[in-house]
Every structure is written in structure tokens, then in C-alpha cells.
Amino acid sequence: MNRKILAVFLRDMRVSTRDFVALYIIVFPVLFSIAINLFVPGINDSTVNIAMLEGDNPEHVGYFRDYAVVELFETADDVRRRVEKRDNIIGILPGSKDYYIFAQGNEPEGLVDYVKTLRAYEFFGVTAEDTRVEFSDFGNTIPPIKKLMVNVAIMLSSVLGGMLIALNIVEEKVDNTISAVNVTPLSRGGYILGKSIIGILVPVVGTITMLVLTGFSNVNMFQMLMMLLATSIISILVGFIEGINNSDVMEAAGNIKILFLPLMGSVAGAELLSDKWQKFFYPIPFYWTYKANDMILSRSGTWGKISLYTAFVVAISAVVFAIIAPKIRKGLEH
Amino acid sequence: MISVKNLYHSYSNDEKYAVKDVSFEITEGEVFGFLGPSGAGKSTTQGILTGLLQLQKGDVTVAGYDIKHIKNEMFNKIGMSFEQSNVYSKMTGKENLEFYRKLFDVKTRDPQELLELVGLGDKGDIKAGEYSKGMKHRLTFARSMINNPTLWFLDEPTTGLDPSIASEIKSIIKEKNREGVTIFLTTHNMFIADELCDRVGFIVDGEIKLIDSPKNLKLQYGEKFVDVEYVDGKEAKKESLSFMEKEDIGRLKEILDSYEIRTMHTKEATLEEIFIKVTGRELV
Ligand SMILES: Nc1ncnc2c1ncn2[C@@H]1O[C@H](COP(=O)(O)OP(=O)(O)OP(=O)(O)O)[C@@H](O)[C@H]1O
Ligand SMILES: [Mg+2]
Numbered sequence: 255m256n257r258k259i260l261a262v263f264l265r266d267m268r269v270s271t272r273d274f275v276a277l278y279i280i281v282f283p284v285l286f287s288i289a290i291n292l293f294v295p296g297i298n299d300s301t302v303n304i305a306m307l308e309g310d311n312p313e314h315v316g317y318f319r320d321y322a323v324v325e326l327f328e329t330a331d332d333v334r335r336r337v338e339k340r341d342n343i344i345g346i347l348p349g350s351k352d353y354y355i356f357a358q359g360n361e362p363e364g365l366v367d368y369v370k371t372l373r374a375y376e377f378f379g380v381t382a383e384d385t386r387v388e389f390s391d392f393g394n395t396i397p398p399i400k401k402l403m404v405n406v407a408i409m410l411s412s413v414l415g416g417m418l419i420a421l422n423i424v425e426e427k428v429d430n431t432i433s434a435v436n437v438t439p440l441s442r443g444g445y446i447l448g449k450s451i452i453g454i455l456v457p458v459v460g461t462i463t464m465l466v467l468t469g470f471s472n473v474n475m476f477q478m479l480m481m482l483l484a485t486s487i488i489s490i491l492v493g494f495i496e497g498i499n500n501s502d503v504m505e506a507a508g509n510i511k512i513l514f515l516p517l518m519g520s521v522a523g524a525e526l527l528s529d530k531w532q533k534f535f536y537p538i539p540f541y542w543t544y545k546a547n548d549m550i551l552s553r554s555g556t557w558g559k560i561s562l563y564t565a566f567v568v569a570i571s572a573v574v575f576a577i578i579a580p581k582i583r584k585g586l587e588h
Numbered sequence: 589m590i591s592v593k594n595l596y597h598s599y600s601n602d603e604k605y606a607v608k609d610v611s612f613e614i615t616e617g618e619v620f621g622f623l624g625p626s627g628a629g630k631s632t633t634q635g636i637l638t639g640l641l642q643l644q645k646g647d648v649t650v651a652g653y654d655i656k657h658i659k660n661e662m663f664n665k666i667g668m669s670f671e672q673s674n675v676y677s678k679m680t681g682k683e684n685l686e687f688y689r690k691l692f693d694v695k696t697r698d699p700q701e702l703l704e705l706v707g708l709g710d711k712g713d714i715k716a717g718e719y720s721k722g723m724k725h726r727l728t729f730a731r732s733m734i735n736n737p738t739l740w741f742l743d744e745p746t747t748g749l750d751p752s753i754a755s756e757i758k759s760i761i762k763e764k765n766r767e768g769v770t771i772f773l774t775t776h777n778m779f780i781a782d783e784l785c786d787r788v789g790f791i792v793d794g795e796i797k798l799i800d801s802p803k804n805l806k807l808q809y810g811e812k813f814v815d816v817e818y819v820d821g822k823e824a825k826k827e828s829l830s831f832m833e834k835e836d837i838g839r840l841k842e843i844l845d846s847y848e849i850r851t852m853h854t855k856e857a858t859l860e861e862i863f864i865k866v867t868g869r870e871l872v
Contacts, residue, residue, distance in 0.1 A: 261690035269678045430674035434731070437638050437668040438691035439660040587640075 258440045262448025263455075266422045270452065275507060276421050279414045283460035286407050287467035290400060302368055303343040305333045310348065317376045318346070322369070341398055344369045352377075362552040404468050405547040406521055408478075409540055411460040412485045413513045415453035416493030420506040422449060423497025432586055442586060446494070453490040457482060470551055477550045477560045484564045485543045487571035489513065495578050498585030520544050539567040589739055589770040590614040590637065595646030597632055606632045608794040610646075619761075619771040621785035623778065623859075625869055629794040630774045631671060634741055637772070638668050651739045664694045667737030671744045671774070673724035677717030681708055681727050684716055685734060692735040702730040705760065707753060722749050729757060733764070740764065743774045758784065778860040788859070792867045802859055809862045814840065814854050818847040 270276035302322040306315055307330065318324050327333045330347050334356075337345040342361045346353055346369070353373060357366050426432050435445060461482055465471055492513055500506035520541035523531065535541040546563035549555030590613065597607040607629040614620045622630050635641035637650050639658045648655040653662040675684045685699035703712045706726040711719070716727060729745055745761065746754040761784055765771055775781055781788050782802050789799040800808075812831040817824065827843070829836040831854075843849070857865075864870060 258691050261687060265676075265679075265687045268683075269676070272678055425676070425678065429677050430670075430672060431676055433640055433670065434668075434674050434688070434728075435691065436640055437663055437666060438688070438735075439663045439693055440691045441660050587642075 256444060258438075259444050259448040259451070262440070262445060263451040266418075266449065266452045269425065270418055270422065273421065273503075275503065276418055279418055280456055280460075282414060283407070283411055283464040284467070287464050290403050290407070290468050302365060303341070304369060305336045305343050305345045307333060307347060314353075314376070318372060321372055346373070362554055400468065401548065401551045402521070402525070404464060404470060405544060405551060406517075407464055408457075408461050408482065408547055409485060409517055409543055411457040411464070412482060412489045413492075413510065413517065414460075415455075415457040415486060416489030416491075416496075416513070417507055417510040418456055419449055419453040419490060419493030420497035420500070420510055421503055422452065423494060424500055424503050424506045427497070427501055428503075436587070442583065445586065446582070449494070450490050453493055454483065454486050457486055457489075473550050473553055474555065477555050477557070478547070480564050481543055481546045481550065481560065481567070484567040484571070485539065487568065488539050488574060491571070491574055491578055491582075494582045495585075498582060516540050524548075536566075537570060539570045542566040542570075589616045589618070589651060590620075590772065591647070591649045592633075592637070593647040595633065595636065595643075595648060597629075597636060597641065597644050599632075601644075605794050607636070610791070610794070610796050612789055612796060612799055614770060614772065616770055617765070617768050618787065619765050619773060619785045621781035621788035622772065622774045622791060623776060623781050623788050623863065624791035625776060628791045630776075630791060631743060632794075633791070634743055634772065634774055638666065638741055639663075661693065664692055664735060665738050667732040667735060667740045669729045669732035669740075669742045669745055671747070673721070673728040675716045675719075675724055675727050675731070678715060680713050680715050681719070682712035684727060685731060688731050689734050694735055696734050697736060699734075702733060703727075705733075706730045707756065722753065725749060726753065726757075737769065739770045739772070741772045741774075744777075745773070745775075746777065746780055747775070778858060778863060782859045790863055790867055792869050797867050805859065805862050806856055809857060809865055812854050813857060813861075814852060816840065816843055816852045817850040818843055819850060820847055824850065 270280060304318050304322045304324050306318065306324055306326055308326040308328055310326075315324060315326070325336065325343070327336060333345045333347060337343055337356065337358050342365055344361065344366060345356045347356070355366070355369055355373060426435075436442075440448075458479065461478065462475070465473060465475075465478070492510065496506045496509045500509060516538045517540045520535050520538050521544050523535045524541060524544050542563040546555065546560050549559060592613070593611050595607055595610040596605050598605050610629075610633060612620075622633065624630050632641065636643055636648060636655065639655065639662075643655050651662060651665045653659055675681075676687070679687065681703055682699050685702060689696035689699065700709070700712060703709050706729060708723060708726055708730070711723065716724060719727065725748060729742075732740065732742070742761065746757050749757065758780065761771065761773075765784075771784075773781070773784060785802060787799060787801045788805075790797040798805075813828055814831065815826065815828050817826045819825070825847075827839070829840050831837065
């Protein structure tokens, strides 16, 4: 990296650690991870949910109780209805010869595999003492609420990266230092690049920290980073424009919040609304990011799908870029 | 070093020019004073020369570079001390300089040495936000020297400084000039201009009225003045009268006849008086 660009980034970083708001943004991922670990059961608490019949063989039910949360229902239809609800729960019902496992279809593959494996072990009489395999390694035992929160937090960290950029630009404006930088050999482009780094690096480091601390370290980090970089484009652009348009730190921070609405809206839309409403969220980059992150966190994201979603986010960001890039250049002239 | 031909600039992109048909040349090693009242267009001209403002109309070369197609490397040769001090208030004086020096491709000066030069040697570890106005101004001034510029733009370098520090700044400027640095000095302080400049240009309402050396100007416009101090009743009074104006001579005779004279000195016209005479404007 160019020495001058690096100098701009390091300056921003140094000053940011001296500012309360900026410092809070930087340590946010750690605080968030602690909070999420406190309030949402961790990865090692088995939260595989299985629906079974009340009248089933108690020994059979007991075996699954050891490795999963078992809910009992009176009839096979009740079990079926339960499985069809949104959350991830697998049904196990007695069939004519063997038990059969059934799922709704939207459960993570790993979860189904985990239950299948459990059933196989039960059949062969394997218990946890007989094997060195950790059961929790098999399936995706992460509760959906945790996945959702980590997903939102990752997107949030990218928006907060944009906020850091805005804070640093506002600082330069208040101190009137942009003109001093403009009479050095550092090019305008180099300056903008240097100012952008903090908006990429802080979310990247924050996200990795968060994934590790909340037990998602086994996800595909490359997919995650690709998605994060794509999402950061929009945050960076908004960060610059808000920095340029505001002359007060708190004002700028407040205005960045306009990104929270499409962000949370996309999450709510993707999670709660039926298929016919989904298309209304297509123009929102956060919608694609959320869906992609969800797959990555469930470890079910194929490169094809993730690349496609990344392309959507980049394409939408490119449109935004074309609109506001000239304003950013102009705004940094003095 | 600097060549400006028929320069125009309008902030509103219309016929309302802040700078109108300005032309001048500055040779290497020269100290050129750009003098004019507030709003005359001094900072605007300087802004164009340093690339901070877009060149709209006219031909400008600075340090061998055509300002129409400005090259970033040009700034390695240029230093700019701003009228309004502009330093990072969340960083210390030393950090400010350490950061700034990294933006240049040429050999830069040691921050501590620069701080000492402007009397901030023991203030390097204090945040610039806690500096007084004059200290910030000195830091801005020191920063403009960090890349050893061969062309140095100074916008009101001594304004707002107490006299002893102002005189130190003046001697730094003189010293730099002796080393061969070309200096473009913008000010409305005529004493500083008189003391430092090889040539001065008077600008009023965006137009250059005259360019010459202070010495020539004094020869040309330098009618003799007499300062006379006398006692009128119990009151001491002072008047400045010209030997060249009939009215003034009559008044002088009157004073000599009617009052007790305390002191009487002849003196040369100051640059300020010449400015007023040439432009018909006060230097406010
Ligand atoms: N950013 C701006 N936008 C619009 N008009 C401006 C701007 N800056 C300066 N002007 C106008 O241009 C004219 C020249 O201003 P300039 O700042 O060049 O004067 P100056 O000679 O440097 O004055 P001073 O001694 O007060 O610094 C003034 O009429 C001023 O109002
Ligand atoms: Mg000015």
C-alpha cells in the first residue's frame, strides 16, 4: 500500500481511538459478542429440536433427550404441524419397519444429518461414551435467533464503519484541515482511499472477532469477507456523504442512522413476509447481504449463490456510487 | 517562479469577478508582497496559485508547472501557510507535523526542530486543540516549512501574533529568503511588507493597481511629511503635514505662528500612505 495512503488511515485510526463515539464503534463487536453469548444459548448447548410422539418407546425418547431438545406430541399430525412451523425442528415418527425422520425442507442440511446420525447411533447402540466424536460437531446446532443477531451485527458493523469515516471527515471539516492536505503531493483519490480503509478494516476485524467469539469461526470466512466487502461499499459512500454534509459529529452520526431503516427492514422482510412481498426488497443491498450471510452462517452457502448475491449488492452500490461520487469529490475540494 | 497572465475568477461563475485581469511575474528568490484591503482578492489569487481553487480563466505557471493541469508532485516544492490556522485539534503539535511530513516525497524537516524554531519546543506533546490562537498559527506556519519548499506562500503570517513572536517569524522569513526561497506574501500589514518585500503589488477590488519595489514607490510618491507636536492651551496636539500640498504648508505656518512647538520631525511617506494615495482606499 502507498505510504501516504497508509498515513491517512493510521491518522484516522489514532484519532478514532481518542474519540468516545468512535472508540465505542470500534469495540462494538466485542461488546456485542459478549452480550449475545450471555443472552442466547451458546453453540455447545445442544439446541437441536426434535418432535416425537408421546406414546413412543421411553427408551427411544430418552436416547434423543441426551443429545437434543425433544418436544412430545399426542398424534403424528401434531408432530407434522409442529415441524411445518418456521423454526428448525425435525420430526421422528415410528414407521412400519424403522423410524422415519422428516423435515420441512428449509432446515440446514447439517441439522438433518445430525438427527440421522443420532438415529443411526441409536440403532447400533452407540452412546457418547463409546465414541470420541463430539455430537455437537455434526450438525448445525446454532439457534436461529443467535444466527439472526450475528447476521444483523455483521451488517451493523459495516454501517458503523461508514460512521467512522463520517466522523473523521467531520473532524477534518471542523479543523479545516482538508485544504492543508490538498497542498501536499497526496492525490485526491489517494486521500479518499486512505479515508476509506477504516470503513473496511474495522468491520472486517470486527466481524471476524464476532464470528470467533460467538462460535461461528467454522463458517466460510472467504465467503463472509466477500459479502462484507461488497456491503461496505454502500456504507463507505454514505459515510463520506454524511461527513461532507454535516459539520457536527453527533449530527453526522445521527444521519448515518438512515441506513438502519433499510437494514432492519430487509431483515424483517426476509424473515417475516411471504414470498410475494420479497421482490420489494430486491433493490435494497442489505436484503441480499442478509440472505447471503444467513447461508454463510448456516454453512450452506454455495460459491455460486454467494457470488450472485455479492454481484447484486455491488451492482446496486455502483448505481449509488455513480450518483454520489461527484458530490464526494466536490465536497473534498477545500 | 510564478507567472500569472490575465487571471479572472468568479465564485458565482458569472461576470462578478473576485479577481479581474490580474497579471504579474515573480522571479526566483524574490519576496513578493501582495497587498490590499479585505476582500480585495488576495486569498482568491493565492488559492488559484496553490491549486486549492480551480483555474477558470487565464494562464498561470507555478514553479514550472502549468496550473491548468496540476501535478501532485508540484506540491513537493511548495509550502503554504494559511491565514486561518488549520491543524488537527485532536492531535498534538508533534503528531500534526509527523503526519504531514509523511505526505511528501521529498526530504522533510524534523518536527521537533520546527517546533523549536517557532517557539513551541516544549509544547509538542500537547494537543493542538489546547493551543492558543497564536500557537495554532505558529504551528500552521511551521508546518508549511516541513518539505523545505522552494516556493513559499504565506497568507498573513504575523497577523494576531504578539510583537516579539511576530518579529521572530519575520526573521525566519528573511533567513529562508537568504537561502534562496521565493516567497509570495499576502498581507494588509504595510510595515511587514515594507520590511520584507523586494516588490509589492497593490490589489483592490480584484484588480492590480500597481507593482513596484517599496524603494521605488517611496522615491516616486515619497513626498516629505512633517510630524509636528504642539501645545494648544493646555492640550498637546499632533499633526502630520505634507511639504507638497499648499494647504498643508499654510497650516504648518499657522501652527508655527500661533502655538508653542514641542517636537517637529520630517519623515518619508509610509507604504500605507502611498497605498492610500495610489488606490484612494484605506487598507482595512
Ligand atoms: N468561497 C467564497 N465564495 C464566494 N465568494 C467568496 C468566497 N471567498 C471569497 N469570496 C469573495 O471574493 C472576494 C475576494 O475575497 P478574498 O478572500 O480573496 O479577499 P482577501 O483579499 O483575501 O481578503 P482578506 O484580507 O479579508 O483575507 C470577496 O468579495 C469575497 O467576498
Ligand atoms: Mg485573505
